[in-house]
Amino acid sequence: MSVLVVLGTRPEAIKLAPVVKELRARRVPTRVCVTGQHREMLTPLLDLFRIVPDYDLDVMTPDQTLSSLTGSVLSKVEKVVADAAPDWVVVQGDTTTQSGAASATTFSTLESTLPVSDERV
Numbered sequence: 001m002s003v004l005v006v007l008g009t010r011p012e013a014i015k016l017a018p019v020v021k022e023l024r025a026r027r028v029p030t031r032v033c034v035t036g037q038h039r040e041m042l043t044p045l046l047d048l049f050r051i052v053p054d055y056d057l058d059v060m061t062p063d064q065t066l067s068s069l070t071g072s073v074l075s076k077v078e079k080v081v082a083d084a085a086p087d088w089v090v091v092q093g094d095t096t097t098q099s100g101a102a103s104a105t106t107f108s109t110l111e112s113t114l115p116v117s118d119e120r121v
Contacts, residue, residue, distance in 0.1 A: 002029040004086035006077060008037030008059075008097030010045060015092050017049040033080050035059045035073055035097045055080045066096065073100030081108045 003023055007016050023030040033055040034042060046053065057076040059069060073096055081089065081104055089105040091098045 001088065002031070002084070002086045003088045003090060004031050004033060004081065004084050005090045006033045006035070006080075006097065006101035007092070008035030008042065008073075009093065009095050010038055010041035012091075012093045012095065012097065013042050013045040013049075016090065017045060017051060019090065020051055021049060031055070031084050031086065033057065033077065033084075033101075035076070035100075037069075037073075037095065037097045054084075069096050070100055073097055074104050077101045077104035078108065081105060 005016055005020050005023075007013050020030055020032055031054040032051055034046070034053040035057045036042070036059055039060065057073070057080070059072045059076060061068075061072075077100055089101065091101045091105075
């Protein structure tokens with residue numbers, strides 16, 4: 001079994017970093033993909049947990065619309081899923097990163113999981 005964890009925002013990193021650490025501690029092949037949606041808030045947390053992304057999509061551009069961001073996340077995650085060929089994709093939250101990654105996974109016919117740990121749910 002192999003896992004791809006996709007995250008892009010600080011809240012996603014806070015919730016998924018322990019998941020990444022535990023998967024790796026159990027020797028489950030785990031790759032991390034960051035979208036860079038909130039890079040300035042994400043990087044310090046990745047550093048804290050000593051997580052080095054396997055993929056960095058760098059999706060943010062100046063004066064970007066929400067629809068262009070969504071399209072970028074969707075198309076770039078689709079390529080990562082094809083390259084990494086994971087058995088499972090883990091995403092979390094209610095962000096553009098989450099919706100784009102979940103959609104890309106669904107379109108690829110892979111299994112995906114969405115941990116629900118958000119107080120707004």
